[in-house]
Amino acid sequence: MNSFLGLELAPPLLRAISDEGYTTPSPIQEKSIPALLKGKDLLGVAQTGTGKTAAFALPLLHRIAANGNKSLPRKPRALILAPTRELAGQINDSLKAYGRNLPLRSSAVFGGASIRPQIKLLAKGVHIIVATPGRLLDLMNQGHIQLDAVEIFILDEADRMLDMGFIPDVKKITAALPQLRQTVMFSATMPKSIQGLADGLLKEPVRVEVSPGATTAEKVEQKVLFVAKEKKRALITELMTDENIERVLVFTRTKHGADRVARHLEQSGIKSAAIHGNKSQNTRQRALDSFRSGKIRALVATDIAARGIDVDGVTHVINFDLPNEPESYVHRIGRTARAGEKGIALSFCDHEERGCLRDIEKVIRQTVPVKEDHPFHAADIANYFGQSKDSAQGKKRYGKRRNNSHRPRRSSRKAA
Ligand code: AMP
Numbered sequence: 001m002n003s004f005l006g007l008e009l010a011p012p013l014l015r016a017i018s019d020e021g022y023t024t025p026s027p028i029q030e031k032s033i034p035a036l037l038k039g040k041d042l043l044g045v046a047q048t049g050t051g052k053t054a055a056f057a058l059p060l061l062h063r064i065a066a067n068g069n070k071s072l073p074r075k076p077r078a079l080i081l082a083p084t085r086e087l088a089g090q091i092n093d094s095l096k097a098y099g100r101n102l103p104l105r106s107s108a109v110f111g112g113a114s115i116r117p118q119i120k121l122l123a124k125g126v127h128i129i130v131a132t133p134g135r136l137l138d139l140m141n142q143g144h145i146q147l148d149a150v151e152i153f154i155l156d157e158a159d160r161m162l163d164m165g166f167i168p169d170v171k172k173i174t175a176a177l178p179q180l181r182q183t184v185m186f187s188a189t190m191p192k193s194i195q196g197l198a199d200g201l202l203k204e205p206v207r208v209e210v211s212p213g214a215t216t217a218e219k220v221e222q223k224v225l226f227v228a229k230e231k232k233r234a235l236i237t238e239l240m241t242d243e244n245i246e247r248v249l250v251f252t253r254t255k256h257g258a259d260r261v262a263r264h265l266e267q268s269g270i271k272s273a274a275i276h277g278n279k280s281q282n283t284r285q286r287a288l289d290s291f292r293s294g295k296i297r298a299l300v301a302t303d304i305a306a307r308g309i310d311v312d313g314v315t316h317v318i319n320f321d322l323p324n325e326p327e328s329y330v331h332r333i334g335r336t337a338r339a340g341e342k343g344i345a346l347s348f349c350d351h352e353e354r355g356c357l358r359d360i361e362k363v364i365r366q367t368v369p370v371k372e373d374h375p376f377h378a379a380d381i382a383n384y385f386g387q388s389k390d391s392a393q394g395k396k397r398y399g400k401r402r403n404n405s406h407r408p409r410r411s412s413r414k415a416a
Pocket of ligand 1 (some may be wrong): 022023024025026029047048050051053054072139212279311312
């Protein structure tokens, strides 16, 4: 399939897709949209950056509009649950963009923002609600929303819901949904408990999957920089002298770390901001907006704060600290190289992080090439991995490597 035209979406949606500049459906869209338009339940294994939002949002808008434009006070006809406020806001933005030629209203309800306007909107009647679980339960318990008219239910980033402890809330919410409905669930990974949740929620689902390997790890040019912990700040300033780093997402392990790095960058004359769980919703939103609009060049974030952030044109991801969870690495680097663009991920690795790097390389089944041409290269860490880290011998370290023959050889690779 090389165009959206074959997907039988309503013309107002096709016009919006074209306005967005999309010409070709992404693999997850190509696989999901036909099944969803037929009203089937679906289990999608895909992460952010694959185009999964449009994969569920387009058929949702199509089907709700096809069933009439009616909206009832406090009774949405579609419900999308997302784990974070940012993601809920972004999904709602996407619904508005794709649904701009349809007479449907959508609204996001999440914690951290005043509840009054959300209650007012619900009372007026909206067709589609995008919600985080906690705020939705509050609204349900206070009688401001009823779910008995929901025709389509979408659970996005189910594995993040699990990580963040929201599954009990999700179960309370799904118990209030009508039996007769279409259900869609997306998750980046499929641990057993998520499969169990899917089994309980979905009826004879179509399963579609796009492997993270193909969507991120292969498209992102990755480098590791060995550096002593106390030299990391000097290294990031040095790297930022490269003008090719136009828009960079910097990851730290802790909230304080994020603040410290953002402060350090600001003091070095690099416009930046930090986002993490201790910042108010308004501050986070402002930081995101400034990053999107290019007012700031670096956004420093913790893993939780960065979940689901959808900013186009992130040229680089810098892992100031390596994540403890190797899967987080894949999520992090997936913030660059979105929708077919190229991206570069630079990871700092100090003495204590050598184990994390090994675990990451096992998960991605690649050896991350070393970038040595910087003033803070720590040869002793490199030696720990052996001089041949990027040599043929090094590449054999993990038996189950994917075929990476398409990747350029190190000698011909440009410095990042
Ligand atoms: P998502 O995985 O839903 O977070 O989407 C990732 C990014 O891809 C978003 O910025 C979308 O605007 C963009 N996108 C989604 N579908 C397409 C498409 N078919 N062609 C080009 N860009 C797309």
